Amino acid sequence: MSGTQPVPDSGPALLSLYDEALPEVYGYLLARCGRRALAEDLTAETFLAAVQACRSGSPPLSTGWLVGIARHKLVDHWRDLERLDRKLRLLDTDEVDDPWDAELDALLAREVLDALSPQHRASLTLRYLDGLPVAEVATVLGRTEQATEALLVRARHAFRRTYTALEGGPA
Structure with missing residues (x-):
């Protein structure tokens, strides 16, 4: 047998964590970006990334882990804005x-x-x-x-x- 083990399905655990973590993840993002629509979009991206992580392994499911993903999504958003700003300056x-x-x-x-x-x-x-x-x-x-x-x-x-x-x- 190879060293590859089947990945346990962490989907149900993420689903149960969703209700508990959603307000914290959304609140974290809203406090930092100040725009409801953007915070909602980034929250959705956070949970989509969490689903992807669950499909590819057994992530450490916790609210802190989800806030960490949210932090990365927010940083990615800021980087995109910086790229946009640079491109707009280089018309x-x-x-x-x-x-x-x-x-x-x-x-x-x-x-x-x-x-x-x-x-x-x-x-x-x-x-x-x-x-x-x-x-x-x-x-x-x-x-x-x-x-x-x-x-x-x-x-x-x-x-x-x-x-x-x-x-x-x-x-």
């Missing part, structure tokens, strides 16, 4: 000759992207966050290059309008 100024685009608040920019139409959000994300050239954005979106350029112009205007409105709004 291709040859194509967009406007210094306004280089000075964006990453959290506000994410909120603005979420508020845009799916087409605008997709085109801006592919072009400026993923760094794809317009021709590749067009291919991914199933549009002509000229139609994609026009879409990007409209998307940038929508982004600027929304960003400016939210930035100038009440804090």
